[in-house]
Amino acid sequence: MSEMRIIDARDTFCPGPLMELISYMKRASVGDEFELLSTDKGSINDIPEWIKKVGHEMLSSEQVDGVWHIKVRKAK
């Protein structure tokens, strides 16, 4: 299993966190996993929506001390 890579997009506004995630995922291999850190509240809706639309896999999301931790896996 590949190591979870962290993308720190804290303190950036929409659509910054999504674009950061996409640029990493575009260069990744199938099965690679990422944990996106975001303080942008919209990310909690936008990222799962994008993941669903393009066919990747949502692993989890949780808020810890005001930071969203959104875990995803590249599925194709």
Next chain:
Amino acid sequence: MSRKIFVLCVSDSREKLQMAAMVASVAAASGDEVTVFFSMNAMLHFVKGRATEAPAEGEFGRLMAADKGVPSFKQLFAYAADLGDAKLLPCSMAVDLLKASEEDLDPVLGPPTGLTRFLSDAEGAQLFTF
């Protein structure tokens, strides 16, 4: 299924350019086929030696200019092209009027394109104007 989305940018206001870039980048990165057509004052931001700062129309423009966490509209248009293969097309009339050579144009732009071609390609698709 991917949609065809056309974005027409004519204003040089920070708010309008930012919103256009947000629509283009998110749609392109989500698999939609995006074409952006720049004309009028919006073109000034993509020609060397012309506009640098986009003027704010109001409070939001000033807030965005002051906050480093807001991605710039130029960065978002570049994301649209790099991550989603969006076409960013300068209006051929605007290029001619500005007497801009190919070297003067921002490298993110595609070839100068006529309005007739843009409207023909956009027929029946979603068109957003800023």
